[in-house]
Amino acid sequence: MIDKFEYLLALSRERHFGRAAESCGVTQPTLSAGLKSLEEALGVLIVNRASRFQGFTPEGERVLAWARRIVADTQAMRQDIGSLKRGLTGHLRLAVIPTALPVVARLTVPFQAKHPDVQFSILSTTSDRIRQLLQDLEIDAGITYLDNEALGPMRTVPLYAERYRLVTSLDGPFAGRVSVTWAEAGQVPLCLLTPDMQNRRIIDDTLRACGREPVPTLVSNSTIVLVSHVKTGRWSTILPPILAESLGHAEPIRAIPITDPDIAHAVGLVVLRREPATPLVTALVAESRAAAPALMKTYT
Missing domain, CATH: 3.40.190.290 (D-Maltodextrin-Binding Protein; domain 2)
Incomplete structure (x- = not known):
């Protein structure tokens, strides 16, 4: 079932059957059959079908929301169990507002020194997009403004004051x-x-x-x-x-x-308020808290 949920998330992300299949490493017929099987198992129509992708049904949007949680929790469980055997490994996805990009290395360099088997993806984007990506579980953390516009249900670590x-x-x-x-x-x-x-x-x-x-x-x-x-x-x-x-x-x-x-406006790390947090997010929060005093002293 997890693989079918992953197909669904890929389709939501790519908005195209062929690209979604390619991102999952399967053929388009395999992806389409998996989605059809998911619809049959749940007893609802999930995808509006035509010659091309036309969006999700209202029921499909609800299934998509659950799929994000289930896939994220499954990945977190695998990461947690794996860290017990091999130490911290995996892929940490971080989105950052453009004006805060120079601060990223203050976190990734000491983090990678402690956890050399972790890989990073860094995306530069808007604060609104960071909030949406976190809610959709497409990134693990963001660096953004903390006090100027509503963030929603997030845990935050203030890093410095932007002047x-x-x-x-x-x-x-x-x-x-x-x-x-x-x-x-x-x-x-x-x-x-x-x-x-x-x-x-x-x-x-x-x-x-x-x-x-x-x-x-x-x-x-x-x-x-x-x-x-x-x-x-x-x-x-x-x-x-x-x-x-x-x-x-x-x-x-x-x-x-x-x-x-x-x-001055506060800038800091934001992560979803989820328990338990993944080992990668827990380690990044700890690294951010360790880096914050020096950043605060320099830029506040």
Whole structure:
């Protein structure tokens, strides 16, 4: 039965019968037969069928929710039993907001030193998407904002407070300044993250509160794109110190603290509130708690 639930999860993820079968390592007829067998066993129609995938029935959505729990619990049980025999092994899936990407190595490096048989997948995405991926059991943990928008039933480990810097050219309008106000930052041509990013919503709200309507002339979901445009001398951007410092000191740009007002938002690890937690999640929470004091001291 577990394999049929895994077929169902693959179909939900891929939204295509052929790709779902490929991701499960089976033929499309095998996947279709497995789903049909699941429908017969449960006595309900799960998938709206036509020449292509057309979604799930209402009953299918309920089965899908149970399938996520059952598959996740089965994987957790196997991981737990396996760790008793071989130590911690497996695949840890982590999703991170773009502005927090530099902090990931503070967790993965010491974690991998202690548990060398664990593999990692790191996804950069929005805070909303992190919440959804956790609820759908498609990731094990996320690093995101803790205090700006509702998270839902999550366990959290605060890591640091995100503050903000104006990243601009060395010879720009604020050359020689040790700080700028938010109102001043709103006066220069800005390139910012896309509006679906919570960082962008924070920046927009702060600028508006200071009487500056945010009108960036370039947006991207990539901080690399933003910084590459700042280097041209035509744009500035607003980034947290943990990301600005990762750019290094050899670049033709500088990061100026933005004050008045002093804005800070908590960023940390989030995992689903499930008991028992998997050994991988338990170990990652412990590593995050160990790393938090140094991060708090540096960035708070």
